[in-house]
Amino acid sequence: xxxxxxxxxxxxxxxxxxxxxxxxxxxxxxxxxxxxxxxxxxxxxxxxxxxxxxxxxxxxxxxxxxxxxxxxxxxxxxxxxxxxxxxxxxxxxxxxxxxxxxxxxxxxxxxxxxxxxxxxxxxxxxxxxxxxxxxxxxxxxxxxxxxxxxxxxxxxxxxxxxxxxxxxxxxxxxxxxxxxxxxxxxxxxxxxxxxxxxxxxxxxxxxxxxxxxxxxxxxxxxxxxxxxxxxxxxxxxxxxxxxxxxxxxxxxxxxxxxxxxxxxxxxxxxxxxxxxxxxxxxxxxxxxxxxxxxxxxxxxxxxxxxxxxxxxxxxxxxxxxxxxxxxxxxxxxxxxxxxxxxxxxxxxxxxxxxxxxxxxxxxxxxxxxxxxxxxxxxxxxxxxxxxxxxxxxxxxxxxxxxxxxxxxxxxxxxxxxxxxxxxxxxxxxxxxxxxxxxxxxxxx
Amino acid sequence: xxxxxxxxxxxxxxxxxxxxxxxxxxxxxxxxxxxxxxxxxxxxxxxxxxxxxxxxxxxxxxxxxxxxxxxxxxxxxxxxxxxxxxxxxxxxxxxxxxxxxxxxxxxxxxxxxxxxxxxxxxxxxxxxxxxxxxxxxxxxxxxxxxxxxxxxxxxxxxxxxxxxxxxxxxxxxxxxxxxxxxxxxxxxxxxxxxxxxxxxxxxxxxxxxxxxxxxxxxxxxxxxxxxxxxxxxxxxxxxxxxxxxxxxxxxxxxxxxxxxxxxxxxxxxxxxxxxxxxxxxxxxxxxxxxxxxxxxxxxxxxxxxxxxxxxxxxxxxxxxxxxxxxxxxxxxxxxxxxxxxxxxxxxxxxxxxxxxxxxxxxxxxxxxxxxxxxxxxxxxxxxxxxxxxxxxxxxxxxxxxxxxxxxxxxxxxxxxxxxxxxxxxxxxxxxxxxxxxxxxxxxx
Numbered sequence: 001x002x003x004x005x006x007x008x009x010x011x012x013x014x015x016x017x018x019x020x021x022x023x024x025x026x027x028x029x030x031x032x033x034x035x036x037x038x039x040x041x042x043x044x045x046x047x048x049x050x051x052x053x054x055x056x057x058x059x060x061x062x063x064x065x066x067x068x069x070x071x072x073x074x075x076x077x078x079x080x081x082x083x084x085x086x087x088x089x090x091x092x093x094x095x096x097x098x099x100x101x102x103x104x105x106x107x108x109x110x111x112x113x114x115x116x117x118x119x120x121x122x123x124x125x126x127x128x129x130x131x132x133x134x135x136x137x138x139x140x141x142x143x144x145x146x147x148x149x150x151x152x153x154x155x156x157x158x159x160x161x162x163x164x165x166x167x168x169x170x171x172x173x174x175x176x177x178x179x180x181x182x183x184x185x186x187x188x189x190x191x192x193x194x195x196x197x198x199x200x201x202x203x204x205x206x207x208x209x210x211x212x213x214x215x216x217x218x219x220x221x222x223x224x225x226x227x228x229x230x231x232x233x234x235x236x237x238x239x240x241x242x243x244x245x246x247x248x249x250x251x252x253x254x255x256x257x258x259x260x261x262x263x264x265x266x267x268x269x270x271x272x273x274x275x276x277x278x279x280x281x282x283x284x285x286x287x288x289x290x291x292x293x294x295x296x297x298x299x300x301x302x303x304x305x306x307x308x309x310x311x312x313x314x315x316x317x318x319x320x321x322x323x324x325x326x327x328x329x330x331x332x333x334x335x336x337x338x339x340x341x342x343x344x345x346x347x348x349x350x351x352x353x354x355x356x357x358x359x360x361x362x363x364x365x366x367x368x369x370x371x372x373x374x375x376x377x378x379x380x381x382x383x384x385x386x387x388x389x390x391x392x393x394x395x396x397x398x399x400x401x402x403x404x405x406x407x408x409x410x411x412x413x414x415x416x417x418x419x420x421x422x423x424x425x426x427x428x429x430x431x432x433x434x435x436x437x438x439x440x441x442x443x444x
Numbered sequence: 445x446x447x448x449x450x451x452x453x454x455x456x457x458x459x460x461x462x463x464x465x466x467x468x469x470x471x472x473x474x475x476x477x478x479x480x481x482x483x484x485x486x487x488x489x490x491x492x493x494x495x496x497x498x499x500x501x502x503x504x505x506x507x508x509x510x511x512x513x514x515x516x517x518x519x520x521x522x523x524x525x526x527x528x529x530x531x532x533x534x535x536x537x538x539x540x541x542x543x544x545x546x547x548x549x550x551x552x553x554x555x556x557x558x559x560x561x562x563x564x565x566x567x568x569x570x571x572x573x574x575x576x577x578x579x580x581x582x583x584x585x586x587x588x589x590x591x592x593x594x595x596x597x598x599x600x601x602x603x604x605x606x607x608x609x610x611x612x613x614x615x616x617x618x619x620x621x622x623x624x625x626x627x628x629x630x631x632x633x634x635x636x637x638x639x640x641x642x643x644x645x646x647x648x649x650x651x652x653x654x655x656x657x658x659x660x661x662x663x664x665x666x667x668x669x670x671x672x673x674x675x676x677x678x679x680x681x682x683x684x685x686x687x688x689x690x691x692x693x694x695x696x697x698x699x700x701x702x703x704x705x706x707x708x709x710x711x712x713x714x715x716x717x718x719x720x721x722x723x724x725x726x727x728x729x730x731x732x733x734x735x736x737x738x739x740x741x742x743x744x745x746x747x748x749x750x751x752x753x754x755x756x757x758x759x760x761x762x763x764x765x766x767x768x769x770x771x772x773x774x775x776x777x778x779x780x781x782x783x784x785x786x787x788x789x790x791x792x793x794x795x796x797x798x799x800x801x802x803x804x805x806x807x808x809x810x811x812x813x814x815x816x817x818x819x820x821x822x823x824x825x826x827x828x829x830x831x832x833x834x835x836x837x838x839x840x841x842x843x844x845x846x847x848x849x850x851x852x853x854x855x856x857x858x859x860x861x862x863x864x865x866x867x868x869x870x871x872x873x874x875x876x877x878x879x880x881x882x883x884x885x886x887x888x
Contacts (some may be wrong), residue, residue, distance in 0.1 A: 003510040003536065003625065003626045003643070004622075004623065004624050004625060004626060004645070005624055005626040005627065005643050005644055005645025005646070005647070005648060006626075006642070006643040006842060006843050006844050006845070006846060007643075007644060007647075007778075007839070007840060007841065007842060007843055008837055008838060008839065008841050008842070008843045008862055008864075009624070009644050009650035009843070010837070010838065010839055012839075019808070019813075020808075020810050020813070023813060023876070023877075024807055024808050025807070025876055025877040026874075026876070027874060027876075057665075066447040073790065082490060092447065101514040108702055173859065178448075180448050180449055180453070181447065181448060181449065182447045182448060182449040182450075198450070199447070199449050199450040199451075200449055200451060201448070201449025201450075201451050202449070203449070203451075204449060204452075207654075210651075210654045210658065210810070210811075211654065211657065213658040213659065213810075214654065214658055214659070214663075214690075214691065215657065215658070215659045215663035215664060215665045215691070216665045216666050216691055219658075219659035219663065220659060221659045221787050221788065222660050222787070222788075222807060223787045223788025223790060246658075246810040247658065247659070247660055247810065248807065248876070273788070301534035334451075343665050343666070343667045344665065344667030344668060344717070345667055346667060352531055363468055363469070363666060363692065364464075364468050366461070366464050366654070366657075366690040366691065367654075369463075369464070369467060369468075393452055393454070394452060394454065395451070395452065395454055395456075396451060397451065397452050398450060398451060398452070399450050399451055399452045399453070400450050401450070403448060404522055405671075415617065418452055418492045420452075430470075430471060431469075431471055432467070432468040432471075432526075432692070433471070
């Protein structure tokens, strides 16, 4: 007769991350460039109080568990508040990517049946264009100081974010939800067809953030200052708004200004030592630094993903004293699947060999498994030569798309285990290092 | 209506750690000093195959899920095999601490109703003494090469470990157990009364190992070589046999030889860069190094726990180039609750201030919460002055003792949340740093 362990049973919840940050790192700061233009500083303790006020406001507005609440916003404090408040009450934070076309956004909002949409003033013209085609959205909320609301409103009945939460109490007890409930929703586009939704659970999100905080991945610490340049509308900024609060790291948010000079200034002022973003962002920053003969006084590590980091860029950052951590993943993977970086004995190799390690996609984090398969589905060997489509499975990997589209990406092996087909073509070396070599043309 | 996330649902299982190590770090090694005297080297791939053979042997012997299987052994490869094989089939690895008195061991074995006991030859006299009083134990298995079995057997019907698994196949599919099932059992003694059992679950153990692998805790990496001097019969060697396999670190096991010269030789030969153990072990090693004018060529970090690390010892290791990570926890906490170590801006402080940080107990890992309470149970402020009994809760904290003893250590707050009373008296500083100041006399 099997026996049950006698350990405490606590659900893995988004709200538990915020509670942890408030209790154990309440004095730590978030520093953010606001859409209003100035720099904001707020402690995790203050953030938690404001988030509870927002939670009360959401509940008072009649928002129910399971309801999809959209955001169209930059990396800001208010966006972090929404992440935690919406998921915390059991509703779903649906981050809209403003880089989609208006037609795609209209499709996505209607597909998700979003009932509320929080947006930054930057996106007012876009909101004006799509609002008439989004009948499910009952509330349009602009994330801006009350005294800075625009004279001309993009939609009828526009609500101000600060007004929305102004009357609410900062006392709120987070419900002990089922950890398998949905917490966030993010649409991703394949090469054909409509964007498809990925519906993350509290459990998958917390496990992913714990995995990302392990030393071989992003490895955030209490004394780190991290700048996620990767947007909060893109796979939850790779989970950094969760991971930073878990360890009590200082979180620096760039708002709408992602150009090299703005990022450099923010990094120097706030003594950022870790940043995360796509290669093009790092190219822009590098150009600014090189053209102006600058150097980084605190920046030491960067997590790069979204597309492959060229060796020339890895080398350029290494020469500026910045260690590159090269991540691979997808929206469907929360997103981190593998991370490649040099450590320990690797650092005794010559530089070219080190860059070659970093430029590959690296090893699977614990919690993620992968395999490569031939056209007929048979598994291929990890000999560093055979290439085939890369399939993945794990605690933070999608099991089906929201709304049931794209079923051909999902398969079961003979042992009954589910796999997700990434669309990437890879080889895997005998030591477990993975390298993307190509992309399938017919990806969904 | 709440919605369920659409991510893969995989249980958090001990067997998934071994599968991960085999697939993604199959070439990595375990190096162990054997009780037979020589050094053994085995890859994770070979370990996984042997563990499957052992699993088949256990099932063939009729061992059922939920059955308690005892071990009395040093840190060796066979002990690792038992950890994974027994938990993997749904039975419970019950590690016996040979430092208990024979009377206590007899009590524990009968209380747990262990059916099988695996032991090292070192403990043959102890086994001979207790065996007549352990009627539930049907199989006594000595972990030794078949040709090195002792002429005189400590028990009737003694089984050899290699014989036990010799006929078994290395093909075995690990069952997809409920993650809340028990995987390991460890007894701990308070200051009065009988030892009490802590029954860990697969979920709690995997989450604890993930937490221990975060950068602010042990922070193990693929390129690390870790030596757990802390015994596998003591709170699962602080989870290192799980955490090392999760990341693919090289695992070095000291066997029965824990003296300074033996540890030093093993560390130098295997290029150990991280080790873990109690302060007395590090004192022994330090004396050997200082008396012989030695230095460490690879040793760079040590996790110390079990009792407080004196500042003099922190300083001595720092001067030898070894960074001290100071952990606090209990058997009832899997064991890691807090870790204290310097990083980032701390390293710009003068040495005395750095040692002062390290000598405290540090911050809670995500997954663990704590509070201090007055005699009447009211929560005390985190002002660095008030001291009170330390209570904890979290994913890897005990909810009740095995067999239902010691209930007065468990309480519920007004919000219905359960807490475990540690028996330690502490203060907590406003930044979340905890410091143990005393120990309650009436601890259970």
